[in-house]
Amino acid sequence: xxxxxxxxxxxxxxxxxxxxxxxxxxxxxxxxxxxxxxxxxxxxxxxxxxxxxxxxxxxxxxxxxxxxxxxxxxxxxxxxxxxxxxxxxxxxxxxxxxxxxxxxxxxxxxxxxxxxxxxxxxxxxxxxxxxxxxxxxxxxxxxx
Amino acid sequence: xxxxxxxxxxxxxxxxxxxxxxxxxxxxxxxxxxxxxxxxxxxxxxxxxxxxxxxxxxxxxxxxxxxxxxxxxxxxxxxxxxxxxxxxxxxxxxxxxxxxxxxxxxxxxxxxxxxxxxxxxxxxxxxxxxxxxxxxxxxxxxxxxxxxxxxxxxxxxxxxxxxxxxxxxxxxxxxxxxxxxxxxxxxxxxxxxxxxxxxxxxxxxxxxxxxxxxxxxxxxxxxxxxxxxxxxxxxxxxxxxxxxxxxxxxxxxxxxxxxxxxxxxxxxxxxxxxxxxxxxx
Numbered sequence: 001x002x003x004x005x006x007x008x009x010x011x012x013x014x015x016x017x018x019x020x021x022x023x024x025x026x027x028x029x030x031x032x033x034x035x036x037x038x039x040x041x042x043x044x045x046x047x048x049x050x051x052x053x054x055x056x057x058x059x060x061x062x063x064x065x066x067x068x069x070x071x072x073x074x075x076x077x078x079x080x081x082x083x084x085x086x087x088x089x090x091x092x093x094x095x096x097x098x099x100x101x102x103x104x105x106x107x108x109x110x111x112x113x114x115x116x117x118x119x120x121x122x123x124x125x126x127x128x129x130x131x132x133x134x135x136x137x138x139x140x141x142x143x144x
Numbered sequence: 145x146x147x148x149x150x151x152x153x154x155x156x157x158x159x160x161x162x163x164x165x166x167x168x169x170x171x172x173x174x175x176x177x178x179x180x181x182x183x184x185x186x187x188x189x190x191x192x193x194x195x196x197x198x199x200x201x202x203x204x205x206x207x208x209x210x211x212x213x214x215x216x217x218x219x220x221x222x223x224x225x226x227x228x229x230x231x232x233x234x235x236x237x238x239x240x241x242x243x244x245x246x247x248x249x250x251x252x253x254x255x256x257x258x259x260x261x262x263x264x265x266x267x268x269x270x271x272x273x274x275x276x277x278x279x280x281x282x283x284x285x286x287x288x289x290x291x292x293x294x295x296x297x298x299x300x301x302x303x304x305x306x307x308x309x310x311x312x313x314x315x316x317x318x319x320x321x322x323x324x325x326x327x328x329x330x331x332x333x334x335x336x337x338x339x340x341x342x343x344x345x346x347x348x349x350x351x352x353x354x355x356x357x358x359x360x361x362x363x364x365x366x367x368x369x370x371x372x373x374x375x376x377x378x379x380x381x382x383x384x385x386x387x388x389x390x391x392x393x394x395x396x397x398x399x400x401x402x403x404x405x406x407x408x409x410x411x412x413x414x415x416x417x418x419x420x421x422x423x424x425x
Contacts, residue, residue: 050338053353057346070413080411087419088360088408091389092353095292095382097301105420136301139346
C-alpha cells in the first residue's frame with residue numbers, strides 16, 4: 001500500500017492581519033489542512049529571507065508568507081519593504097532551483113479567515129502536485 | 145600612462161592628495177599588485193594597464209581613517225563599486241580624488257576576464273580626472289544567467305549544489321567584497337545561529353544564498369568574489385541573477401548612478417504585487 005506523503009508547510013504570518021485572519025478561520029470553523037505550521041512575526045517587514053532559506057534547507061516543502069494588505073500595515077510601511085524583499089528572495093530561490101510553486105507570498109487581512117483557509121488548501125494541493133519532483137535545497141542525511 | 149603619472153605628480157605637488165592608491169609592477173616577477181604611493185615615491189613604478197584586475201575600493205575605508213586625502217585609480221567597474229560605498233556613507237567623497245581611465249577589459253594571466261564581456265561602464269561614473277575616450281555604454285546581456293534560467297529547477301539545483309558542496313567556507317569572497325562589511329557577519333553570529341559554521345552542503349547553501357541576497361541591489365559586479373574563490377564557485381552568477389532581477393523589477397543598476405539609494409533600502413507604494421507572487425513569468 002502506498003502511503004501518500006503529506007507536504008509540510010511553514011506559514012510566516014504578521015501579528016496584526018494575517019495571524020488574526022488565521023485565528024478567524026479557526027473561530028469561524030473553516031476547514032483547512034493540518035499541513036500548515038504557523039510562525040507569528042510582528043510585521044511582514046520582519047520577515048528576513050534567511051527564514052525562508054532556512055525553512056527549505058530544514059526540509060519544508062513550501063513556505064507561505066503573509067502580511068497586511070498594502071496600505072493597511074500597522075506600522076505604516078512594513079509590507080512595502082516586505083514586498084521588495086520577498087520579490088528578490090523569490091527570484092534567488094527560483095534561480096538556484098526551488099520550484100516557484102513551493103513559495104506562496106500573499107496578503108491576508110484580519111477579516112479574511114476564508115481566504116486564509118482557501119489559500120492553505122490550494123497551496124497544499126499545489127505542493128501535492130509537486131510530489132514526484134525532487135525536493136531541492138533540503139538538508140543532507142545527518143549520518144556521515 | 146605618462147599622462148596619468150604627470151597628473152598624480154601634480155596632485156602631490158599641489159597638496160591635493162596625501163597618498164595615491166594604484167598599481168605597482170614588481171620588476172622581478174612582472175606581476176602587478178595594489179600599492180600605496182606617497183609623495184616621495186618613484187612614480188615610474190605606477191602602472192595602469194590590462195593587468196590591473198583588483199578592485200582597489202576595498203582598501204579605501206582603511207586608508208581614509210589614516211590619511212586626509214587619497215587619490216585612487218579606478219576602472220569603470222571599480223568606479224561603480226566606489227559609488228555604492230559613497231551611497232552607503234562608508235567613505236566621505238571629500239577625502240577622495242578619483243582618477244579614471246577608459247578601460248578596455250582586464251586580463252588574468254593573459255586571458256580576458258569574463259566580467260568584461262558584460263561591462264556596462266568603461267570609465268568610472270564618478271571621476272575627478274578622466275583619461276582616454278570612454279567606450280559607448282551598452283547594457284549587460286547576462287548570457288550565463290540566461291543559460292541557467294533555461295534549465296529545469298532540478299537541473300539548476302544539481303548545477304549549484306555541485307558547486308556549493310565544494311565550498312570550504314574560507315570566506316575569501318566576503319573579505320574581498322567592498323560591500324560586505326558588517327561588524328558581525330551573520331555567518332559568524334552565534335546567537336541566533338542562522339548558518340552552521342561547518343563546511344557541508346546545507347550550511348554552504350545557506351551561506352551562498354544569504355551572501356547573494358545581502359548583496360542584492362548593492363553588488364556593483366566587480367567580480368572579485370569569484371576571482372578569489374579557491375574552489376571556483378561561480379558566485380558572480382548569483383550576483384548577476386539578482387542584478388538582472390533587480391533591474392527588471394526596480395529599474396536600478398547599482399553603482400551606475402551616483403547618489404541613487406539601493407532599491408531594498410527605499411520602498412515604493414507602486415510596486416505591483418506580481419513581483420512577489422511570481423506570476424509575471
